[in-house]
Amino acid sequence: MALRPVVFSGPSGSGKSTLLGLLFKEFPNEFGFSVSHTTRQPRPGEVGGKHYHFTTVEEMEKEIQHGNFIEHAKFSNNMYGTSKQAVQDVLKNNKICLLDIDEQGVKSIKKTDLDPLCVFIAPPSLKALQNRLNDRGTETAESIERRMATATSALQYSEEKGVYDIIIVNDILEAAYKKLKEFLLQMSFFMELIILMYELIASFFASIVRWLIPVDHKSVSGEVCLITGAGNGIGRLMAIEFAKRRAKVVLWDFDKEGLKETSAMIRELGMDVYSEVCDLSKKDEIKAAAAKVKQEFGEVNILVNNAGVAYCKQLLDLTEHEIENTYKVNVLAHIWTIREFLPSMLERNHGHIVNVASTVGLFASAGMPDYCSSKHAAVGLHNSVFLDLQNAEKYGVKTTLVCPYLIHTGMFNGVHVKYDWILPPINPQDCADIIINAVLTEQNMVAIPGTMYIFHILSTILPTRALIAGYKFVGADKAISYFKPNRPYQVESHAK
Numbered sequence: 001m002a003l004r005p006v007v008f009s010g011p012s013g014s015g016k017s018t019l020l021g022l023l024f025k026e027f028p029n030e031f032g033f034s035v036s037h038t039t040r041q042p043r044p045g046e047v048g049g050k051h052y053h054f055t056t057v058e059e060m061e062k063e064i065q066h067g068n069f070i071e072h073a074k075f076s077n078n079m080y081g082t083s084k085q086a087v088q089d090v091l092k093n094n095k096i097c098l099l100d101i102d103e104q105g106v107k108s109i110k111k112t113d114l115d116p117l118c119v120f121i122a123p124p125s126l127k128a129l130q131n132r133l134n135d136r137g138t139e140t141a142e143s144i145e146r147r148m149a150t151a152t153s154a155l156q157y158s159e160e161k162g163v164y165d166i167i168i169v170n171d172i173l174e175a176a177y178k179k180l181k182e183f184l185l186q187m188s189f190f191m192e193l194i195i196l197m198y199e200l201i202a203s204f205f206a207s208i209v210r211w212l213i214p215v216d217h218k219s220v221s222g223e224v225c226l227i228t229g230a231g232n233g234i235g236r237l238m239a240i241e242f243a244k245r246r247a248k249v250v251l252w253d254f255d256k257e258g259l260k261e262t263s264a265m266i267r268e269l270g271m272d273v274y275s276e277v278c279d280l281s282k283k284d285e286i287k288a289a290a291a292k293v294k295q296e297f298g299e300v301n302i303l304v305n306n307a308g309v310a311y312c313k314q315l316l317d318l319t320e321h322e323i324e325n326t327y328k329v330n331v332l333a334h335i336w337t338i339r340e341f342l343p344s345m346l347e348r349n350h351g352h353i354v355n356v357a358s359t360v361g362l363f364a365s366a367g368m369p370d371y372c373s374s375k376h377a378a379v380g381l382h383n384s385v386f387l388d389l390q391n392a393e394k395y396g397v398k399t400t401l402v403c404p405y406l407i408h409t410g411m412f413n414g415v416h417v418k419y420d421w422i423l424p425p426i427n428p429q430d431c432a433d434i435i436i437n438a439v440l441t442e443q444n445m446v447a448i449p450g451t452m453y454i455f456h457i458l459s460t461i462l463p464t465r466a467l468i469a470g471y472k473f474v475g476a477d478k479a480i481s482y483f484k485p486n487r488p489y490q491v492e493s494h495a496k
């Protein structure tokens with residue numbers, strides 16, 4: 001849905017160009033001018049392609065015959081016209097299209113499906129109009145006479161009911177501009193509001209349709225898919241799932257043995273695999289590993305930022321190194337890998353970035369301040385990158401944010417809530433399946449399980465006292481106290 005174009009009309013000399021000039025100066029990014037064609041000579045200071053496309057009668061007639069004009073008219077012995085291309089040029093830049101056309105043009109354009117808002121700029125009087133045309137010093141006496149002759153007809157036409165949405169008398173320029181601006185802002189506010197309502201309703205129905213009729217899975221066959229933290233847990237399971245779908249998987253982890261095991265599992269599927277020992281807490285290692293991948297495969301199509309660490313200790317018990325390491329692996333590594341592989345995705349407008357965060361990146365849990373805050377940062381990073389891609393209209397570069405609740409992979413060994421049946425830990429394979437489904441159906445976010453969306457909303461709207469009561473009821477306050485270190489770095493950390 002695009003914003004409606006705005007047609008400016010009024011006698012020559014009434015001040016249309018002056019008012020449009022003020023509008024473009026104040027709102028250069030909101031409005032775009034549909035550059036008309038004319039067979040008249042350029043006035044001093046007029047630039048071809050900016051004020052008009054200056055052309056010849058023969059050329060213009062040929063273009064009209066080819067159906068390239070939305071409307072055209074003869075005015076004061078010259079031809080004028082709006083080409084389809086001129087309007088397209090403005091619309092493709094997502095700007096509101098402004099047109100400056102005469103009475104005949106307005107009549108023609110009303111018959112098209114352009115559906116513009118129509119603004120009439122009137123002079124304070126015919127005498128004032130004549131004075132302005134004289135003062136402008138751009139017309140001969142004959143041309144002024146012809147322009148004055150059409151002015152009367154234009155003014156009469158403007159009085160017909162329903163032709164113009166607003167008539168602005170341009171007497172004092174500042175007052176006329178203020179009135180014009182207020183009208184346009186008001187109209188664009190209502191138009192944008194209508195567009196917003198439309199988008200809300202359309203997206204709501206699209207979600208229902210998506211829910212009822214499963215969306216086709218995209219193919220990842222032959223796509224280079226880099227998964228960080230692929231030596232264990234969910235990273236390994238995702239790598240296997242991508243390999244089953246014939247993606248060329250690249251595995252990164254600092255756990256050499258884990259990488260070997262994952263690679264062997266993928267080879268058993270009859271697929272090639274490329275793995276690289278990479279400590280994701282080290283920017284230089286990430287850069288070096290990325291260079292190797294680019295050399296080997298050209299570009300990465302799917303980047304899965306999965307590697308993460310969790311010490312499961314309270315803020316005052318963590319060492320400075322552990323706090324920094326959590327941030328390096330859980331957030332900074334995402335930033336470094338995205339910076340490595342996004343440029344080529346942007347260039348090709350093709351790719352997919354998957355960021356694995358956590359439900360504790362949406363709301364917090366006790367006893368893991370470094371982990372929670374790093375996951376909040378990962379969520380913010382994802383959302384901001386996603387919005388930047390939307391702004392840049394790089395719709396071919398997809399994004400998926402994954403926010404899983406507690407998964408039984410050993411990373412949070414022993415952690416559980418009081419009523420396990422209310423919030424059971426997620427089976428790792430189920431989790432991997434949900435993530436793969438979200439990626440293949442190009443969902444921008446997936447919380448696992450879906451009930452986590454409710455907890456997310458509740459965490460933002462419940463009064464603090466109710467929130468604490470809820471935490472205690474499910475036992476989320478004590479969940480982390482059951483943690484038993486499992487990964488080597490966790491065992492080492494808790495032995496201190």
Ligand code: ADP
Binds near residue numbers: 013170173
């Ligand atoms: P149009 O584009 O409608 O032909 P212009 O914007 O070129 O008209 O205005 C014609 C002349 O009138 C210009 O010299 C302009 O500076 C002058 N002008 C515009 N608005 C006012 C105003 N409110 N008061 C006095 N002069 C004006």
Ligand code: 5GP
Binds near residue numbers: 009010073075081
């Ligand atoms: P000017 O020669 O003063 O620039 O323009 C003369 C008249 O032609 C103005 O009233 C202006 O609105 C009109 N005009 C400019 N471009 C177009 C166009 O593309 N189509 C039509 N119909 N009129 C135009």
